[in-house]
Amino acid sequence: MKGRVTGEVTGTVTGTVPAAQTGGVTATAKAKGTGTVARHPFAVVAAVVVALLLVVPTLVVVPISFTGKASFVFPPDSWSLRWYGNLFSDSRWTSALRRSLWIALLSSVLATTVGTAASVGLTRWRRRRWAAAARALLLVPVFVPAIVLAIGIYTVFGSLGLLGTVTGFVLAHASLGVPFVVISVTAVLQSFDVQLERAAESLGAGRWAVFRQITLPLILPGVLAGALFAFVASFDEILVSLFIKSPFLETFPIRVYQSVDNDTDPTVAAASTLVLVVTTLVILVAVRISTLRTRRLGT
Amino acid sequence: MSDAGTSIGGARNPVAAGGSRLVIDGVVKQFGGHTALADVSLDVQPGEFMTLLGPSGSGKSTTLNLVSGFAQPDEGTVRIDGVDMASVPPRRRNVGMVFQNYALFPHLTIEANIAFPLRQRRVPRPEQARRVAEALGTVRLEGYGQRYPAQLSGGQQQRVALARAIVFRPGLLLMDEPLGALDRGLRESMQSEIRRIHREAGSTVLFVTHDQEEALALSDRIAVFHEGRIEQVGTGHELYLHPASTFVAGFLGESTMLPAERSAGGAWSVLGVRVPAPSAVPDAARSATVVVRPERARLRAVDDARQDELGLSVQVLEDVYLGADRKLRVRFADGTAGVVREVAGSMSPWRAGDRVEFAWRPADSAVLPGSAAPAVL
Amino acid sequence: MATTQDVGADRRAGPPAPAAPRARRSRFDALLLIPALLLILGVVGYPFVVSVIDSFVKVEGRQHAYAWITANPVYLRIIGRTFLTSVVAVVLCVLLAYPYAYVMVLAGRRIRLVLTVAVLVPFWVSGLVRTFAWVILLQSGGPVDRLLPFLGRDGLLHTQTAVLVGLVQVLLPFMILPLYNSMQSIDRRLLQAAESLGARQTVAFFRVVVPLSAPGAGAGALLVFVTSLGIYVLAQILGSPATSMIGSVVYTQTSQLNNTGRAAALSLSMLAGAVVLIGAAYLLFRLVPGARRAG
Numbered sequence: 001m002k003g004r005v006t007g008e009v010t011g012t013v014t015g016t017v018p019a020a021q022t023g024g025v026t027a028t029a030k031a032k033g034t035g036t037v038a039r040h041p042f043a044v045v046a047a048v049v050v051a052l053l054l055v056v057p058t059l060v061v062v063p064i065s066f067t068g069k070a071s072f073v074f075p076p077d078s079w080s081l082r083w084y085g086n087l088f089s090d091s092r093w094t095s096a097l098r099r100s101l102w103i104a105l106l107s108s109v110l111a112t113t114v115g116t117a118a119s120v121g122l123t124r125w126r127r128r129r130w131a132a133a134a135r136a137l138l139l140v141p142v143f144v145p146a147i148v149l150a151i152g153i154y155t156v157f158g159s160l161g162l163l164g165t166v167t168g169f170v171l172a173h174a175s176l177g178v179p180f181v182v183i184s185v186t187a188v189l190q191s192f193d194v195q196l197e198r199a200a201e202s203l204g205a206g207r208w209a210v211f212r213q214i215t216l217p218l219i220l221p222g223v224l225a226g227a228l229f230a231f232v233a234s235f236d237e238i239l240v241s242l243f244i245k246s247p248f249l250e251t252f253p254i255r256v257y258q259s260v261d262n263d264t265d266p267t268v269a270a271a272s273t274l275v276l277v278v279t280t281l282v283i284l285v286a287v288r289i290s291t292l293r294t295r296r297l298g299t
Numbered sequence: 300m301s302d303a304g305t306s307i308g309g310a311r312n313p314v315a316a317g318g319s320r321l322v323i324d325g326v327v328k329q330f331g332g333h334t335a336l337a338d339v340s341l342d343v344q345p346g347e348f349m350t351l352l353g354p355s356g357s358g359k360s361t362t363l364n365l366v367s368g369f370a371q372p373d374e375g376t377v378r379i380d381g382v383d384m385a386s387v388p389p390r391r392r393n394v395g396m397v398f399q400n401y402a403l404f405p406h407l408t409i410e411a412n413i414a415f416p417l418r419q420r421r422v423p424r425p426e427q428a429r430r431v432a433e434a435l436g437t438v439r440l441e442g443y444g445q446r447y448p449a450q451l452s453g454g455q456q457q458r459v460a461l462a463r464a465i466v467f468r469p470g471l472l473l474m475d476e477p478l479g480a481l482d483r484g485l486r487e488s489m490q491s492e493i494r495r496i497h498r499e500a501g502s503t504v505l506f507v508t509h510d511q512e513e514a515l516a517l518s519d520r521i522a523v524f525h526e527g528r529i530e531q532v533g534t535g536h537e538l539y540l541h542p543a544s545t546f547v548a549g550f551l552g553e554s555t556m557l558p559a560e561r562s563a564g565g566a567w568s569v570l571g572v573r574v575p576a577p578s579a580v581p582d583a584a585r586s587a588t589v590v591v592r593p594e595r596a597r598l599r600a601v602d603d604a605r606q607d608e609l610g611l612s613v614q615v616l617e618d619v620y621l622g623a624d625r626k627l628r629v630r631f632a633d634g635t636a637g638v639v640r641e642v643a644g645s646m647s648p649w650r651a652g653d654r655v656e657f658a659w660r661p662a663d664s665a666v667l668p669g670s671a672a673p674a675v676l
Numbered sequence: 677m678a679t680t681q682d683v684g685a686d687r688r689a690g691p692p693a694p695a696a697p698r699a700r701r702s703r704f705d706a707l708l709l710i711p712a713l714l715l716i717l718g719v720v721g722y723p724f725v726v727s728v729i730d731s732f733v734k735v736e737g738r739q740h741a742y743a744w745i746t747a748n749p750v751y752l753r754i755i756g757r758t759f760l761t762s763v764v765a766v767v768l769c770v771l772l773a774y775p776y777a778y779v780m781v782l783a784g785r786r787i788r789l790v791l792t793v794a795v796l797v798p799f800w801v802s803g804l805v806r807t808f809a810w811v812i813l814l815q816s817g818g819p820v821d822r823l824l825p826f827l828g829r830d831g832l833l834h835t836q837t838a839v840l841v842g843l844v845q846v847l848l849p850f851m852i853l854p855l856y857n858s859m860q861s862i863d864r865r866l867l868q869a870a871e872s873l874g875a876r877q878t879v880a881f882f883r884v885v886v887p888l889s890a891p892g893a894g895a896g897a898l899l900v901f902v903t904s905l906g907i908y909v910l911a912q913i914l915g916s917p918a919t920s921m922i923g924s925v926v927y928t929q930t931s932q933l934n935n936t937g938r939a940a941a942l943s944l945s946m947l948a949g950a951v952v953l954i955g956a957a958y959l960l961f962r963l964v965p966g967a968r969r970a971g
């Protein structure tokens with residue numbers, strides 16, 4: 001039963017996220033549906049409210065980051081840039097930020113590499129039952145509450161001396177990122193025309209050349225989406241990180257968390273604004289690139 | 300096509316420079332319990348244009364896959380220029396392949412698509428460029444090199460696929476229904492392109508289609524597939540005039556198929572009319588099929604018997620005037636359907652409803668063992 | 677009829693069946709899974725087994741972990757509260773996600789793009805940042821307190837409501853995206869057909885859209901539920917000890933008291949409860965006739 005649920009869940013999530021990410025939404029939405037929408041006033045109102053709920057609350061961190069006082073009073077009555085100064089000069093913030101970026105980069109590369117290889121294996125493996133089982137196993141990190149994973153990781157990493165090490169963080173974060181990579185890469189592989197690989201092979205390409213020159217470029221949107229997911233999954237990860245951190249190795253989210261939990265220091269608002277802006281930019285660029293690409297390949 | 304580039308990335312075997320010899324010998328292929336190919340043998344001469352013709356599921360693509368190396372035979376061998384291909388992977392077979400849906404690489408320009416096999420063979424850049432330009436010229440797509448496949452029409456894509464398959468001068472070119480996706484007009488112009496390219500490149504071609512006209516128009520020889528076997532191999536002319544089985548007769552062109560029976564006394568008759576004993580039928584056989592092509596039969600008045608003809612009474616069901624010729628559909632006494640074609644200038648006066656005789660000269664008919672599935676109206 | 681065959685007509689539909697790749701190849705393909713499986717088994721699988729064993733074997737404070745749980749009803753209550761909170765979060769997410777996804781499907785290009793970005797941006801922006809934003813909004817004397825002072829005497833921060841509000845806002849994209857995806861694949865003509873047959877829009881929605889999108893809703897619900905069960909930081913920031921969820925106890929037991937056996941037992945009890953609950957929900961879902969057809 002668990003297997004079936006997993007299948008349905010991943011099937012649905014699969015189509016969604018990469019498609020939405022890669023501009024599928026913009027490309028397919030041609031129908032003039034405005035008239036239809038207008039006939040559902042209740043739904044429209046509800047959707048507007050939900051959209052506001054999704055976006056607006058988070059934006060309060062922006063004005064707070066420019067506040068002149070060391071408080072979270074909203075709206076601020078005086079303004080300053082000093083929290084940004086703080087953010088970039090306080091070594092607790094800067095080193096946590098650098099560390100998180102580094103860990104996110106490494107774990108994203110690791111997750112993307114093994115996840116992409118696994119996805120190719122999953123789609124090709126002729127023993128479909130075994131492949132389905134392997135897939136379910138690779139998706140476990142998404143479907144098991146994080147707290148359950150965290151405690152086991154804490155125990156095992158403790159006995160291996162991995163607590164508070166970059167290696168430990170990278171391993172833990174990468175395995176949390178693998179499901180995202182597998183989901184988005186298998187999604188693009190599903191629509192990949194295997195005939196192209198045969199064509200390449202018949203034209204003289206070896207296995208690696210086929211992958212490098214044909215398969216990889218064509219599934220690249222899925223791979224990049226997966227890599228982005230894995231990166232963000234790591235950069236945002238807090239729960240497992242709290243268990244495996246050490247006083248000497250803290251990540252950016254841990255720093256944010258401790259700051260929110262302990263003091264009213266608007267530096268955390270500056271940090272949050274930074275994250276907000278950078279993330280939004282990355283998404284917009286990703287959507288733009290994939291739209292251009294989709295147009296060129298005529299898919 | 301003689302030039303300095305022939306040795307680079309050309310066929311392994313100098314003898315095969317023009318075209319490879321392909322020998323398929325006693326090949327059997329099963330999928331699960333299902334036999335896709337039951338003992339197929341075929342000998343294709345260097346430079347020959349061989350077409351595999353047959354209904355859907357008869358094993359044509361499977362045969363092609365065995366030759367290209369994407370599948371392995373369970374029994375039997377595939378040899379190209381005398382070399383057993385059993386342990387040769389597809390990329391080392393030096394076989395060009397055109398896929399039904401073209402399988403162009405969507406992320407590469409037309410030029411890069413065509414250069415792909417040359418790049419794999421590490422042909423020097425300038426040489427690559429020269430040969431790509433030449434191939435584009437061959438398929439008449441000069442000036443399209445910088446485009447992407449999605450920016451070409453179906454027929455143009457088809458030609459790119461062709462260019463890509465011949466640019467590395469394979470000794471053997473495989474095409475699996477390459478024109479299947481094109482509309483009729485385009486199909487005919489592509490047929491003549493393919494004929495011309497085959498002539499210029501001189502490579503051996505193995506071509507799959509289930510369009511009999513296409514097969515007749517293109518091929519040196521045709522192999523007719525039926526349920527995992529080859530029913531007959533021969534030129535279009537041979538297959539049409541001397542079909543080896545009722546299946547071939549039925550598959551290629553129209554014909555009238557009449558049941559022949561042997562009485563206890565040993566005499567053969569068709570619908571009660573005595574006919575000479577057929578030579579192509581085993582002695583023990585009790586039944587056979589007489590095949591008469593529509594243009595070899597004529598309709599005559601009941602009293603117009605001729606010495607060298609056999610005649611059976613029929614009723615004319617319809618007459619269809621087609622301009623240069625006319626087609627008459629008739630029905631025999633037992634319900635068997637027949638067809639007669641008359642060319643302009645020698646058209647008979649018969650109309651639908653007339654009772655006449657269907658006549659043919661035994662020498663113009665083929666008598667085949669076994670009974671055809673009766674075509675009853 | 678004469679025996680000419682219309683060869684074109686007897687073509688099988690669909691592309692020609694691909695030939696079987698060689699066995700050698702297939703085995704190689706399976707090898708590609710090894711690194712990922714090693715990673716997951718090493719970092720997730722093996723530790724999980726270790727914590728299962730720990731939860732049964734370890735004796736901490738002279739007590740086996742499960743005995744300790746049963747001896748302290750407070751932990752069962754916390755587990756109960758965790759489940760309740762998560763279920764309420766799922767229900768709220770479903771209620772909010774349905775109209776949103778529905779409008780997303782029906783809307784024209786522009787509106788759809790706006791709605792998509794509105795759900796994607798929060799999806800990508802750190803949950804921690806969004807949680808922090810609620811601290812500013814819900815704090816005593818904060819905007820919400822001033823606008824709706826009747827809601828709580830001292831602001832909503834550190835209440836159960838705050839935890840729920842935060843949870844729903846953070847997890848809503850996980851509900852909307854799968855739901856939108858499954859709705860999108862519903863044939864729009866089906867809706868038009870339903871409406872033209874005289875069904876009012878609401879009826880069309882409940883008779884056609886809801887059953888057909890049930891798999892997406894189920895997927896989203898599962899994601900929201902599971903994520904919500906495992907939260908710690910959000911409950912810590914927006915809640916209070918009185919609203920604490922299982923995550924807090926597990927964290928305290930692990931990193932402050934080093935009682936990993938107890939922590940494991942707690943989290944595994946919760947996991948077992950979750951599996952039972954999800955199984956029950958699944959069976960219930962199967963029993964609903966409309967939903968079964970859709971699944």
Ligand SMILES: Nc1ncnc2c1ncn2[C@@H]1O[C@H](COP(=O)(O)OP(=O)(O)OP(=O)(O)O)[C@@H](O)[C@H]1O
Binds near residue numbers: 334353
């Ligand atoms: N990979 C496979 N697995 C199982 N059966 C197969 C496979 N490939 C082919 N077959 C079966 O083998 C038989 C021959 O198939 P093949 O593709 O060679 O037919 P074909 O002559 O090319 O037909 P078409 O004209 O439809 O392309 C068919 O019955 C087909 O179902």
Ligand SMILES: [Mg+2]
Binds near residue numbers: 359361475
């Ligand atoms: Mg075929």
